[in-house]
Amino acid sequence: xTSEPTKTPTMIECHSCGAGAPLREHFCPxxxxxxxxxxxxxxxxxxGLPRQLQLDPQELxxxxxxxxxxFHPDFFYNGPATLKLASLERSSYLNDAYRVLKNTAARAxxxxxxxxxxxxxxxxxxxxxxxxxxxxxxxxxxxxxxLDEIREARxxxxxxxxxxxxxxxxxxxIVLKQDEHEHQVEALCxxxxxxxxxxxxxxxxxxxxxxxxxxxxxxxxxxxxxxxASA
Amino acid sequence: MAxxxxxxDHYENPRNVGSLSxxxxxxxxxxxxxxxxxxxxxxQVKVNPVTGVIDDAKFKTxxxxxxxxxxxxxxxxxxxxxxEEALAIKNTDIVEELALPPVKIHCSVLAEDAIKAAIADxxxxxxxxxxxxxxxxxxx
Numbered sequence: 001x002t003s004e005p006t007k008t009p010t011m012i013e014c015h016s017c018g019a020g021a022p023l024r025e026h027f028c029p030x031x032x033x034x035x036x037x038x039x040x041x042x043x044x045x046x047x048g049l050p051r052q053l054q055l056d057p058q059e060l061x062x063x064x065x066x067x068x069x070x071f072h073p074d075f076f077y078n079g080p081a082t083l084k085l086a087s088l089e090r091s092s093y094l095n096d097a098y099r100v101l102k103n104t105a106a107r108a109x110x111x112x113x114x115x116x117x118x119x120x121x122x123x124x125x126x127x128x129x130x131x132x133x134x135x136x137x138x139x140x141x142x143x144x145x146x147l148d149e150i151r152e153a154r155x156x157x158x159x160x161x162x163x164x165x166x167x168x169x170x171x172x173x174i175v176l177k178q179d180e181h182e183h184q185v186e187a188l189c190x191x192x193x194x195x196x197x198x199x200x201x202x203x204x205x206x207x208x209x210x211x212x213x214x215x216x217x218x219x220x221x222x223x224x225x226x227x228x229a230s231a
Numbered sequence: 232m233a234x235x236x237x238x239x240d241h242y243e244n245p246r247n248v249g250s251l252s253x254x255x256x257x258x259x260x261x262x263x264x265x266x267x268x269x270x271x272x273x274x275q276v277k278v279n280p281v282t283g284v285i286d287d288a289k290f291k292t293x294x295x296x297x298x299x300x301x302x303x304x305x306x307x308x309x310x311x312x313x314x315e316e317a318l319a320i321k322n323t324d325i326v327e328e329l330a331l332p333p334v335k336i337h338c339s340v341l342a343e344d345a346i347k348a349a350i351a352d353x354x355x356x357x358x359x360x361x362x363x364x365x366x367x368x369x370x371x
Contacts, residue, residue: 132264141262141271144293209266216269 012038015082024048026070026090034071036082037089042114043097053108053189055101064098104182105208108189112205132210139177140213146170147220151227160228167228171221178214181207234296235330241300246307249289251275259353261345265337270294272302274345276309276317278353283313290345297335301325301342314350 011020012035019030023041027034044051047063071094076087100106150167154160188204234242250273251258257278264271270293277287288306292299304325309317325331325339 132266134262137262137264137271140264141273141291141293144271145291148293212266212269213264213271 008040009038012036012040015086026067034076034083034086034090036086037093043101043110046093046097047101049101051111051114052193053104053111054193055107057102060098060102064094067094104185104189105211108185108204109208111192112201112208115201117201117205136210136213140217143170143174143217144220147217147224151224154224154228164225164228167221167224171218174214174217174221178211178218181211181214185211234300237304237329238296238300238331241303241329242296245290245299245303247287247289247303247310248291250291251277251287251289256280256356257353259349259351259356261348261350261352263341263344263348265294265298265341267337268295268298270298270338270341272298272341272345274302274305274342274349276346276349276353278314280357283315285309285312285314285317294341295335295338297329297331297338298341300329301331301338302345304328305342305346309346314353317346317350320346 010023012023012025013019014021014028014031014033015036016033017028017031019028021028021030021035023038024045025035042051047060047067049055049060049063068091071087071090073084073087073091076084100110147167147170150163150170154163184207185204188200188207192200192204251260253260253275255277257280259276259278261274262271263274272290272292272294274290275288276285278284279286288309290302290306292302305320308320308324312320320343322336322339322343325342326336329339331339
């Protein structure tokens with residue numbers, strides 16, 4: 001695992017008894033009270049997991065359930081305000097962390113951010129351009145053109161039955177490609193766990209970006225299918 | 232965030248939508264994409280081999296309103312320009328003309344990339360020396 005930068009604190013002060021507690025703890029080892037949520041640390045350490053991209057979903061779920069029970073605001077209902085707040089904050093952070101970590105792509109995107117790679121947001125494009133393979137662009141363009149033609153045919157009153165069939169024919173290769181991408185992402189995740197190399201992360205970032213095209217295309221197909229079904 | 236009137240105008244009445252023949256030696260094609268938002272943009276120029284002036288420009292963009300407007304505006308500007316003048320078009324000119332907000336600046340970058348890609352494709356074709364254009368030289 002990559003080492004943490006030295007300036008990041010590793011201890012948190014317990015607001016109940018003033019003792020120092022390691023960041024990975026949720027409850028003070030001295031007084032056993034719930035600790036306020038630290039601004040440091042990440043989703044992986046919160047679950048007591050190493051910063052790895054492959055994880056056992058059952059193990060993650062088990063930890064999620066255990067922690068949700070321990071943090072549950074009901075237990076702190078009559079307690080001091082600081083503990084009530086800590087329980088709320090820890091519960092809500094836990095939910096966010098679980099939502100991200102349980103999804104392969106979201107987990108990988110999150111890790112890219114932790115490792116200092118630019119986010120996958122549109123605004124970042126100008127600063128950090130990724131070269132999309134020309135062959136993929138051509139395919140995406142052709143897929144888009146086909147969908148455009150289907151939409152135009154629908155708008156000019158072509159019989160819907162044939163268009164639905166044509167739309168499903170267009171969907172099949174995209175779904176296939178998405179599956180391919182899924183495997184590629186999984187392979188790169190395994191590779192990162194093994195080598196923790198920057199090059200692997202960058203390949204992963206490109207792969208995740210390319211997925212946006214496929215996700216967009218499938219969303220367009222779903223919209224078109226809905227229009228065909230409703231009219 | 233609201234689109235400017237100019238963006239809306241280009242979006243609703245895009246200029247020069249369509250395709251030119253990719254096989255034509257005088258046509259340069261640029262296909263670029265912004266994977267962050269799933270946009271793809273195709274921009275083509277048809278250059279007069281004698282004068283080096285862009286006679287025609289076409290585009291087809293699958294993307295947001297700003298991406299469509301940026302490429303539509305780019306084709307308008309390209310017509311009548313020489314290849315070298317076309318290369319001088321900057322994304323900031325597009326941003327200014329369309330009053331694009333900061334979050335949409337990448338759409339103008341995409342349009343500039345598309346212009347550069349189309350002209351690079353045209354020049355590459357010329358250098359290959361298409362027989363039909365044996366007399367035409369790339370314009371420096």
